[in-house]
Amino acid sequence: MRRPKEEGEAGQAPAELSAVVQNIREGVLIYDPNYRVLSFNRAAEEIFGVNAAEVVGRTIGPEDVKSPHLRFLVEVIFPSLAPSVTTIQDNVWPQIMDLIFEDPHREIRVTLNRIMGERGEVIGFLKLVADRTREKELAGEQSEFITVAAHQLRTPLTAINWTLENLDKTPNLPPEAAVGIRETRGLAGRSLKIINDLLEAARLEGGRFGLKLEPADLAALFQTAVQNAKPIADAYNVSVKMDPAPAAVVPMDAERIGLVIANLLDNAIKYNVKGGVVTVRVAPDEDRQFIRASVKDSGVGISPEDQKNLFQKFYRGGNVAQMEPNGSGLGLYIAKNIIEGHGGRIGVISEVGRGSEFWFTLPIKGK
Ligand code: ADP
Numbered sequence: 181m182r183r184p185k186e187e188g189e190a191g192q193a194p195a196e197l198s199a200v201v202q203n204i205r206e207g208v209l210i211y212d213p214n215y216r217v218l219s220f221n222r223a224a225e226e227i228f229g230v231n232a233a234e235v236v237g238r239t240i241g242p243e244d245v246k247s248p249h250l251r252f253l254v255e256v257i258f259p260s261l262a263p264s265v266t267t268i269q270d271n272v273w274p275q276i277m278d279l280i281f282e283d284p285h286r287e288i289r290v291t292l293n294r295i296m297g298e299r300g301e302v303i304g305f306l307k308l309v310a311d312r313t314r315e316k317e318l319a320g321e322q323s324e325f326i327t328v329a330a331h332q333l334r335t336p337l338t339a340i341n342w343t344l345e346n347l348d349k350t351p352n353l354p355p356e357a358a359v360g361i362r363e364t365r366g367l368a369g370r371s372l373k374i375i376n377d378l379l380e381a382a383r384l385e386g387g388r389f390g391l392k393l394e395p396a397d398l399a400a401l402f403q404t405a406v407q408n409a410k411p412i413a414d415a416y417n418v419s420v421k422m423d424p425a426p427a428a429v430v431p432m433d434a435e436r437i438g439l440v441i442a443n444l445l446d447n448a449i450k451y452n453v454k455g456g457v458v459t460v461r462v463a464p465d466e467d468r469q470f471i472r473a474s475v476k477d478s479g480v481g482i483s484p485e486d487q488k489n490l491f492q493k494f495y496r497g498g499n500v501a502q503m504e505p506n507g508s509g510l511g512l513y514i515a516k517n518i519i520e521g522h523g524g525r526i527g528v529i530s531e532v533g534r535g536s537e538f539w540f541t542l543p544i545k546g547k
Contacts, residue, residue, distance in 0.1 A: 198219070201219060201221050203221075204223060204308075205223060206223055206308045206309055206310045207226075207227040207307075207308070207310070207311070208223070208224055208307070208309075209224050209253075209306070209309060210304055210305070211240070212305075213302060213304065215240045215257065216237065216239045217235045217237065217238055217240060218304060219236065220236050227311050228252055228253040229249075229252070235250075235253070240253070240257055242254065245258075245261050255279070256279065256290060256307065257307070259279055263280065263281055264279065265277055265278070266279075266280075273293060273294060274291045274292055274308075276289065276290070276291050276292075277289075287316045288309060288310065288311055288312065290307055290310075291308040291310075292305060292307050293305065293307075293308070294306075327510065328436075328514060331511065331514060333371075335442075335446070337368060337371055337375065340368050341365065344368060345365065348361050348362060391436060391518075393433055394431065395429050395431055395432075396429065396430070396432050396437070397427045397428060398430060398432070398437070398462055398471055398473060399426065399427055399428045400427065401438055401441060402422060402425070402462055402473065405441040405445055406420050406445065406460060409445045409446070413449050416456075417454045418448075418449045418452045418456045418458060419456075419457055419458070420449065420457075420458040420460070421458070421460070422459075423460065425462040428462050428463075430544050430546070431545075431546035433518070433521075436518045437518065437542070439514065440515040440526075440540065441473075441475075443511035443512065443514065443515050444475040444515065445458065445460075447511060447512075448475050448477035448479065448536070450503070451479045451503065451504070452477050452478060452479035452480075453478065453480070456535075457477070457478045458475060458476065458478075459475075459476045459477075460473070460475055464544070468544070469544060470524065470541035470544060471541065471542050471544060474537050474540075476536070476537040477535045478534075479535050479536060480500065480503070480533065481531050481534050482497055482528065482530040482532065482536055483497070486498060487528055487530060490512050491512045491513060491526070492513060493510065494508070494513070495509050495512075495513075496509040515540070519540045519542070522542050522543070523542075523543045523546070524540055524541045524542040525541050526538070526541075527540075
């Protein structure tokens with residue numbers, strides 16, 4: 181049983197303080213102005229994969245970054261050594277910064293406090309270290325999932341809407357049919373609205389979204405997508421052809437890349453002119469480090485100003501609102517996230533009134 185605390189009992193307060201520090205959920209790292217570690221709690225041991233006994237009492241210097249075992253800890257003590265640093269607050273105490281590491285991916289928030297002596301001098305520093313990797317991953321995955329799911333639902337629903345709209349215009353419909361069509365149009369419209377709200381709510385935080393990379397043939401994926409696009413191409417009176425391409429097997433998340441391809445083909449068809457052409461090419465890049473795919477159309481083209489912004493969420497070009505009032509401005513945003521997640525790049529070459537060529541690359545050896 182614990183004794184009640186007696187007044188003036190020496191050492192008890194620090195012992196209790198130390199128990200509190202030990203059990204804080206964040207990593208706690210205390211060091212003196214010469215970088216001699218004074219305290220290192222359990223959470224810090226877990227985050228850094230280092231035992232307190234190995235570092236407490238030891239002076240840490242930037243050169244310790246060479247030790248693979250200590251590297252992560254040293255980069256947090258000396259953030260200028262970390263691969264990516266974002267300052268959240270540095271003009272008042274505590275100072276706060278976010279650090280990002282790769283291999284393995286870690287996202288860390290560090291809060292730095294000074295410890296002052298009786299005469300106001302700095303006698304040490306306390307770093308609170310919060311590992312936000314999982315939190316960030318979950319937020320990114322969740323919003324990415326909502327965006328992709330909603331965007332996939334949106335395309336068929338838009339088509340249903342469009343069909344109902346045409347049916348609605350049919351002359352001499354039996355009255356019950358006319359009422360049924362109008363009501364269903366209303367419901368489809370409402371579903372679209374819900375999807376749009378979901379997308380609003382998703383507000384992608386960016387970052388990672390758990391790509392599953394496996395070798396797959398980019399040329400074959402394009403061939404299937406070109407076939408799938410045929411009905412919509414016919415409806416728009418646009419022809420889609422693919423230059424002959426040998427197999428181009430690269431590590432990818434084929435489902436996600438399929439989504440990118442479908443979006444690019446869909447845009448090339450719907451922002452085309454009547455009787456227009458879409459040409460697809462898949463070939464190794466000049467330096468043979470990447471496979472380059474391109475979707476070229478003979479459509480309305482994109483102004484230089486719009487080209488700068490197209491890949492942002494919800495952005496739509498000024499020249500398309502009337503042509504295609506139902507666009508969401510999400511297709512290219514999603515495409516950019518997916519391609520960059522693979523370590524590739526995406527871009528556009530375009531001239532107003534002449535057409536556009538959207539291209540992307542995927543690293544042959546993977547990210
Ligand atoms: P959405 O097509 O739903 O508007 P996207 O993100 O796919 O959303 O495209 C964003 C914008 O980029 C489009 O609104 C359009 O202005 C422009 N765009 C995309 N592809 C083309 C293209 N092939 N030709 C002309 N403009 C295009």
